Amino acid sequence: MSSQTITADAAGTWKLGDLPVHRLGYGAMRLTGSAAFHHGTPSDRDRSIAVLRKAIDLGVNHIDTAAFYFSSLRSANELINTALGPYPDDLVIVTKVGPYRAYDGEWGTSARPEDLRGHVEENLRQLGRDHLDVVNLRRMPKYDSIAEHFGVLAQLRDAGLIRHLGVSDIEPRHLAEAQAIAPVVCVQNRYALDRPDPAADELLRICGAQGIAFVPFYAVAGESGEHGATTAHDEGVRAVARAHGASPAQIRLAWTLHQGPHVLAIPGTGNPDHLAENVAAGAIRLTDEELDRLGAPRQRAGASG
Numbered sequence: 001m002s003s004q005t006i007t008a009d010a011a012g013t014w015k016l017g018d019l020p021v022h023r024l025g026y027g028a029m030r031l032t033g034s035a036a037f038h039h040g041t042p043s044d045r046d047r048s049i050a051v052l053r054k055a056i057d058l059g060v061n062h063i064d065t066a067a068f069y070f071s072s073l074r075s076a077n078e079l080i081n082t083a084l085g086p087y088p089d090d091l092v093i094v095t096k097v098g099p100y101r102a103y104d105g106e107w108g109t110s111a112r113p114e115d116l117r118g119h120v121e122e123n124l125r126q127l128g129r130d131h132l133d134v135v136n137l138r139r140m141p142k143y144d145s146i147a148e149h150f151g152v153l154a155q156l157r158d159a160g161l162i163r164h165l166g167v168s169d170i171e172p173r174h175l176a177e178a179q180a181i182a183p184v185v186c187v188q189n190r191y192a193l194d195r196p197d198p199a200a201d202e203l204l205r206i207c208g209a210q211g212i213a214f215v216p217f218y219a220v221a222g223e224s225g226e227h228g229a230t231t232a233h234d235e236g237v238r239a240v241a242r243a244h245g246a247s248p249a250q251i252r253l254a255w256t257l258h259q260g261p262h263v264l265a266i267p268g269t270g271n272p273d274h275l276a277e278n279v280a281a282g283a284i285r286l287t288d289e290e291l292d293r294l295g296a297p298r299q300r301a302g303a304s305g
Contacts, residue, residue: 007059011257011282014213014264016062016134017164017185019092023257024282025062026055026275027217027268032074034270038105042073043270052083054272058279061090064188064215064266067122068101077126085128095123096168096188098138098149110140113148120156136166136188139174146174147181154182166213172202175212184212186264191216193237193255196298208260215264219256220249220278236293244284249274253281255294 011024031048034040055063069076077095084091097119100108111119116137123132137150146167156162166186167178178184187207191200191214207214241251249267256265267278286294 006276006280006283008061008279008282009059010280011265012261014262015185016092016094016166016213017183019133019164020090021062021092021264022059022282023261023264024060024253024279025064025264025266026052026060026278027266028063028065028076028080029069030268030270031076031079032069032270033071036069037101038071040071042071045074045079047272048074048079048270049083051270051272051275052080054275055279056084056088056091058276060279061088062092062094062264062266064094064096064217064268065127066096066099067119067126068099070101070105072105075126077123081126081128087129092133093127093129094134094136094166094186095127095132096136096138097123097153098140098168110142111149113152116149116152117156120153120161124161131160132162134164134166134185135162136168136186137178138168139170145177146170147177150178150181157182166215170203171199172206175203175206186213186215188215188217190218191256192219193252193294193298194234204259204263208262211262213262213264214260215266216256217266219265220252220267234297236296240286240290240294243290246281246284247277250277250281250284251286251294253278254284254286255291257282258286258291 008022008024011022013020014023029036033042065076097116098111102108137153139146153165164185165182168188187203189200204214237248237251241248253265269275
């Protein structure tokens with residue numbers, strides 16, 4: 001399929017609270033290097049800036065980032081600020097707090113509740129903003145409850161530093177826990193065609209019923225995770241891709257968007273051509289038969305799990 005004239009609005013729109021976004025967005029994790037975090041080699045700065053500007057040109061108005069998205073030479077937030085500031089009026093920047101990386105790139109101690117204001121202020125400083133559109137609390141495994149951490153973010157929202165709140169890497173019980181404190185506009189969890197996960201399926205359903213955006217991460221990477229896009233596509237994915245003149249990655253993105261009108265995709269890349277292909281995936285319309293074929297291995301794995 002040609003991706004030259006397809007823009008992000010082809011995927012449709014949803015709202016993060018009162019902020020409308022196209023359902024095909026951009027994840028900044030891969031902006032800083034050939035792989036996420038300290039894996040791989042740092043990106044070319046000019047190329048990364050060009051990718052961000054091309055995303056805006058292609059109609060992307062939802063960018064997902066974090067202060068801990070950096071490599072030895074590059075910071076995703078700094079690149080976003082440099083490339084896109086002053087920001088377009090319709091651009092929604094979503095960040096996340098909780099995890100922490102030291103300057104050498106190694107993961108440090110996750111945030112205590114009293115640390116979160118510093119995490120928020122670091123994102124504000126790096127992005128050059130006086131408030132953050134949406135902040136996701138990334139659940140940290142050492143804490144069984146998210147109530148205390150989420151309560152701090154709710155206070156920062158009341159203080160005007162944050163407009164809307166979300167949660168990430170959670171179970172359904174954590175969503176209810178957060179909602180007892182403040183409204184939740186999005187849930188960001190790992191979710192992919194080749195990764196059966198009953199808890200994620202339940203969250204997808206709950207979010208749909210409540211009108212909350214469900215935002216999968218690693219939808220293209222699959223089991224490869226932070227190391228980049230998977231190449232382990234089964235024959236069903238490859239066959240549907242051939243039928244549409246598309247790449248397997250595009251079909252994975254299209255399948256993701258077909259899981260519900262409240263599902264947003266945030267594929268990341270540092271390659272301008274891959275960016276255009278990702279955005280074009282929002283125009284792919286899969287038939288019921290294709291969706292059944294794509295989902296069959298997932299259903300079989302779930303049934304046997």
